[in-house]
Amino acid sequence: MSEMKLSRVLVLSGGLSHERDVSIRSGRRVAEALRSQGVEVSEVDSDSSLLPTLSALEPGSVIFPTLHGAAGEDGAIRDIFEMLELPYVGSTADACRRSFDKPVAKGIVESVGIRVPASRVLPHSTFRELGAQYLLPLIEKSVGLPLMVKPAKGGSALGASVVRSAAELPEAMISAFSYGSDVVIEPFIAGREIAVSVIEESDGTLTALPIVEIVADSGFYSYDARYTAGLTEFFVPANLDSILSARAADVAKKVHMGLGLRDLSRSDLIIDNNGEVWFLEVNVAPGMTETSLLPQSVAATGRDIGALYKELAERALLRKYSTSQ
Numbered sequence: 001m002s003e004m005k006l007s008r009v010l011v012l013s014g015g016l017s018h019e020r021d022v023s024i025r026s027g028r029r030v031a032e033a034l035r036s037q038g039v040e041v042s043e044v045d046s047d048s049s050l051l052p053t054l055s056a057l058e059p060g061s062v063i064f065p066t067l068h069g070a071a072g073e074d075g076a077i078r079d080i081f082e083m084l085e086l087p088y089v090g091s092t093a094d095a096c097r098r099s100f101d102k103p104v105a106k107g108i109v110e111s112v113g114i115r116v117p118a119s120r121v122l123p124h125s126t127f128r129e130l131g132a133q134y135l136l137p138l139i140e141k142s143v144g145l146p147l148m149v150k151p152a153k154g155g156s157a158l159g160a161s162v163v164r165s166a167a168e169l170p171e172a173m174i175s176a177f178s179y180g181s182d183v184v185i186e187p188f189i190a191g192r193e194i195a196v197s198v199i200e201e202s203d204g205t206l207t208a209l210p211i212v213e214i215v216a217d218s219g220f221y222s223y224d225a226r227y228t229a230g231l232t233e234f235f236v237p238a239n240l241d242s243i244l245s246a247r248a249a250d251v252a253k254k255v256h257m258g259l260g261l262r263d264l265s266r267s268d269l270i271i272d273n274n275g276e277v278w279f280l281e282v283n284v285a286p287g288m289t290e291t292s293l294l295p296q297s298v299a300a301t302g303r304d305i306g307a308l309y310k311e312l313a314e315r316a317l318l319r320k321y322s323t324s325q
């Protein structure tokens with residue numbers, strides 16, 4: 001059965017998350033790259049016509065999800081693929097669930113020996129019950145300034161803010177709560193922000209791709225800094241000495257393994273002024289637009305990104321038609 005040939009890749013993007021637009025751009029790029037390799041591609045949105053479309057897929061079809069944010073990255077859509085027994089590129093539903101939830105992922109990553117900023121996680125209901133006038137000063141005192149506030153489950157830095165003075169804290173909390181019911185509060189780690197993408201090769205080994213250093217004008221890689229031309233500079237490969245590069249690559253691979261991820265991932269890290277590497281979060285469906293970090297890293301290797309996506313799709317098919325998935 002392992003002779004099954006790749007007949008079509010269904011690139012799934014859009015959906016109803018806050019990152020719908022970015023996802024559509026990611027999907028378009030992945031589709032173009034696959035077509036350049038002679039692969040038949042259909043681009044589909046995640047809406048009420050999706051289940052009938054998936055149910056009618058011919059054998060040899062593989063799904064390539066490029067859905068960002070909730071549903072796309074929290075495991076839900078991959079549970080659907082698994083229920084339909086359809087092959088797909090990327091991590092399993094279970095692995096997505098533990099990765100998308102930032103506090104859960106940090107706990108697991110810390111247990112494999114990686115530094116993570118200590119976080120407090122507060123649901124909106126705690127503010128209502130205990131009163132913001134008492135909680136806010138406690139947060140400021142116990143976490144210290146500057147601090148970072150972000151939704152426990154989110155992406156593209158939506159609802160994330162750096163708080164440098166106590167006066168900025170209430171607005172930061174309101175902004176984070178507008179993207180989810182739980183908010184993470186953690187110390188702001190000063191240093192160099194990097195992204196390390198990891199690709200699983202066909203023999204099962206992990207490759208850490210060239211590191212991207214992100215230098216945002218504001219010192220924080222916000223939503224605007226991501227999607228407004230000229231606000232951020234990227235350096236690929238990052239100008240790091242070999243010891244720091246190796247350390248960061250090792251952290252990203254440990255994150256990938258520790259969370260049980262599959263095929264590809266992108267870890268967002270900070271190297272502090274003492275050369276220590278801190279884990280911020282991991283992306284199971286990293287951005288794939290022309291300016292996204294993983295495609296920049298692939299380009300720096302000289303590897304054809306379409307060929308890489310095709311390889312991942314073929315491997316997903318092989319998983320399905322070999323003994324275990």
Ligand SMILES: Nc1ncnc2c1ncn2[C@@H]1O[C@H](COP(=O)(O)OP(=O)(O)OP(=O)(O)O)[C@@H](O)[C@H]1O
Pocket residue numbers: 117148150154155156157158160186187188189190193219220221222268270280281283
């Ligand atoms: N503890 C921290 N210290 C310093 N900067 C931070 C910290 N946490 C987050 N940031 C900044 O906020 C940005 C967004 O945070 P993070 O990557 O955790 O969330 P995200 O919204 O899920 O991002 P993505 O779109 O990459 O999935 C980071 O790129 C970084 O610039």
Ligand SMILES: [Mg+2]
Pocket residue numbers: 268281
């Ligand atoms: Mg991030």
